[in-house]
Amino acid sequence: MLFFVVFAPLKGVLKRMSFVVKIKTPNMTTILKLDDLHTYFHVNGEDLKAVRGVSFMIGRGETLGLVGESGCGKTVTALSLMKLVPPPGRVEEGEVLLQNRDAGERNLLLLSEKEMRAVRGKEMAMIFQEPMTSLNPVFTVGDQVMEAILVHEPVGKREARSRTIELLRAVNIPDPETRIKDYPHQLSGGQRQRVMIAMALSCRPEVLIADEPTTALDVTVQARILRLIARLRDENEMAVLLVTHDLGVVAQETDRVAVMYLGRIVETASTEELFARPLHPYTRALLESVPRLGEDKERLKTIRGNVPGLSHIPSGCSFHPRCPIAEEICQREEPLSREVSSGHWVECHLCKND
Amino acid sequence: MMERLFMSPIFKNKMAAISVVVIAVYILMALLAPLIAPYDPDAVDLDDAKQSPGRKHLFGTDEKGRDIFSRVIYGARISLAIGVLATAMALFIGTIAGLVGGYFGGKIDAGIQMITDITLAFPGLLLAIGITVVLSPGFLTVLIALSLVGWASMARLVRGEVISLKEREYVEAGRAGGSSSVKILFRHILPNCIPIILVAASLKVGAFILAEAALSFLDLGVRPPTATWGFMISAGREYLKTAPWITLFPGLALALAVFSFNLLGDAARDHLDPKIKS
Numbered sequence: 273m274l275f276f277v278v279f280a281p282l283k284g285v286l287k288r289m290s291f292v293v294k295i296k297t298p299n300m301t302t303i304l305k306l307d308d309l310h311t312y313f314h315v316n317g318e319d320l321k322a323v324r325g326v327s328f329m330i331g332r333g334e335t336l337g338l339v340g341e342s343g344c345g346k347t348v349t350a351l352s353l354m355k356l357v358p359p360p361g362r363v364e365e366g367e368v369l370l371q372n373r374d375a376g377e378r379n380l381l382l383l384s385e386k387e388m389r390a391v392r393g394k395e396m397a398m399i400f401q402e403p404m405t406s407l408n409p410v411f412t413v414g415d416q417v418m419e420a421i422l423v424h425e426p427v428g429k430r431e432a433r434s435r436t437i438e439l440l441r442a443v444n445i446p447d448p449e450t451r452i453k454d455y456p457h458q459l460s461g462g463q464r465q466r467v468m469i470a471m472a473l474s475c476r477p478e479v480l481i482a483d484e485p486t487t488a489l490d491v492t493v494q495a496r497i498l499r500l501i502a503r504l505r506d507e508n509e510m511a512v513l514l515v516t517h518d519l520g521v522v523a524q525e526t527d528r529v530a531v532m533y534l535g536r537i538v539e540t541a542s543t544e545e546l547f548a549r550p551l552h553p554y555t556r557a558l559l560e561s562v563p564r565l566g567e568d569k570e571r572l573k574t575i576r577g578n579v580p581g582l583s584h585i586p587s588g589c590s591f592h593p594r595c596p597i598a599e600e601i602c603q604r605e606e607p608l609s610r611e612v613s614s615g616h617w618v619e620c621h622l623c624k625n626d
Numbered sequence: 627m628m629e630r631l632f633m634s635p636i637f638k639n640k641m642a643a644i645s646v647v648v649i650a651v652y653i654l655m656a657l658l659a660p661l662i663a664p665y666d667p668d669a670v671d672l673d674d675a676k677q678s679p680g681r682k683h684l685f686g687t688d689e690k691g692r693d694i695f696s697r698v699i700y701g702a703r704i705s706l707a708i709g710v711l712a713t714a715m716a717l718f719i720g721t722i723a724g725l726v727g728g729y730f731g732g733k734i735d736a737g738i739q740m741i742t743d744i745t746l747a748f749p750g751l752l753l754a755i756g757i758t759v760v761l762s763p764g765f766l767t768v769l770i771a772l773s774l775v776g777w778a779s780m781a782r783l784v785r786g787e788v789i790s791l792k793e794r795e796y797v798e799a800g801r802a803g804g805s806s807s808v809k810i811l812f813r814h815i816l817p818n819c820i821p822i823i824l825v826a827a828s829l830k831v832g833a834f835i836l837a838e839a840a841l842s843f844l845d846l847g848v849r850p851p852t853a854t855w856g857f858m859i860s861a862g863r864e865y866l867k868t869a870p871w872i873t874l875f876p877g878l879a880l881a882l883a884v885f886s887f888n889l890l891g892d893a894a895r896d897h898l899d900p901k902i903k904s
Contacts, residue, residue, distance in 0.1 A: 354802055393804035406795040410817040420803050
């Protein structure tokens with residue numbers, strides 16, 4: 273208790289300081305900023321804390337990778353940004369600040385559902401994991417892309433149609449004039465994901481949230497889709513939040529990475545920095561568990577133990593039961609996020625910049 | 627055009643093809659009744675009563691000398707009209723209740739579910755009889771009674787489908803694209819419910835035709851002397867030994883109609899339900 277009284281204000285100060293530094297580091301304008309986001313699920317009178325104080329920012333033209341194991345809160349974070357957390361989940365605390373072309377910076381969490389609908393798809397769009405089921409089977413793909421345009425923009429059908437053809441061309445769908453008459457089952461998985469991307473980009477959003485966009489696709493298609501997203505990001509100066517558990521994708525496609533564990537971001541750094549000098553024991557363990565080409569190993573290295581359930585979040589540093597270097601303090605005190613080198617933040621009592 | 631119609635998958639199933647033809651004949655019969663019927667269905671001719679089927683009266687005459695063939699044809703009008711209209715009304719109420727309950731969940735759903743359960747707890751026909759007794763019997767009453775009984779199973783069916791459909795990614799994608807709930811309901815969820823609604827509806831028509839006949843049989847249906855199959859069967863049963871044709875022909879007409887609609891429903895289900903189609 274005493275600890276809390278002493279450290280709570282300090283934590284706030286540190287957090288405020290972190291923004292000053294974080295905005296300065298990348299020389300680009302921040303579009304989306306998350307501050308201390310908490311999303312809880314109320315189940316049987318208990319709060320399951322899926323997201324416990326997540327903060328990050330993304331700049332124009334930047335890709336931020338959000339990595340972590342299944343169940344660490346990546347997708348809930350992404351859905352919280354869109355205010356689409358399914359009940360009984362609720363965003364309890366925090367700010368989601370989005371730069372608007374006209375209205376300036378707005379906290380999305382304070383917007384009404386109606387205002388939020390105007391944001392979704394127009395300012396912030398999302399693509400999902402399962403391209404096979406992301407399209408409505410009873411409408412043609414052209415119809416669905418057109419619909420995405422017509423929801424937000426006061427254009428006629430003819431204009432929407434010609435823009436749909438343009439969009440499908442932009443996502444490399446061959447022969448878009450005839451393909452718009454196809455139904456989803458006539459397309460391959462990769463093509464469907466391209467159509468989803470076309471829909472997401474239909475109103476030129478500022479931010480694209482890609483929640484495991486390539487997990488369901490095979491590797492060659494995956495590379496092409498990721499390259500497509502990167503190209504469209506550069507052309508439209510979008511900010512991209514790439515949610516994934518695939519470290520290979522992270523290494524290739526992101527500018528910065530945020531590593532998530534049990535609802536908190538434990539380490540943030542530029543991609544090169546993170547892969548060259550991972551500091552948090554969890555990040556290190558994650559990187560070590562990736563098999564390398566040419567390596568002659570019988571077993572892959574694993575992280576001991578399992579991810580604890582959300583109803584039993586460990587005290588102190590939530591990683592301490594699985595941490596190879598944990599000490600007594602880790603059990604007792606929650607670590608604060610520290611900047612160990614420019615733009616490299618880590619939430620650990622023990623790791624130093626070595 | 628006709629060739630394409632007969633090439634459509636439903637005609638691959640022979641029984642289904644037969645049922646479609648039979649239903650088409652019934653519909654034509656109902657629509658063109660005044661042209662087809664050789665006699666006025668309500669014309670009483672006591673001198674001609676209880677004539678056995680023959681050249682003059684194809685299906686014979688009843689105890690009041692009315693031509694049974696003509697009455698069966700006119701009876702098709704009532705049966706089909708009630709079957710189709712009651713299905714449409716039950717479908718309308720049930721679909722809306724199921725969509726709203728399934729989609730919004732929570733207290734709204736609990737409320738709708740409770741009403742559905744109460745409705746389903748009554749034996750259907752008994753509830754329909756109760757409603758017709760409270761209102762005065764007649765065409766509209768039968769229609770109301772049957773739709774008030776039939777909507778509940780529709781609602782339950784649609785609700786189940788909606789609950790599964792609303793978790794689909796295209797629904798989430800629609801929301802992430804900024805669509806409103808109403809838009810998602812009518813654009814993404816309802817169109818994907820249509821197959822099961824169609825199947826349930828085609829089975830319901832048969833069931834409602836049978837229920838209408840039952841109500842008429844109990845003298846709770848459309849008022850006599852209007853020709854209805856149920857009432858004809860009921861009136862003829864006193865003469866079952868001496869003039870069986872009075873009950874036989876409306877009975878056959880009823881059985882064939884119900885049978886055809888059920889066959890059609892089964893075929894539609896086989897065709898539309900991917901779980902069975904494999």
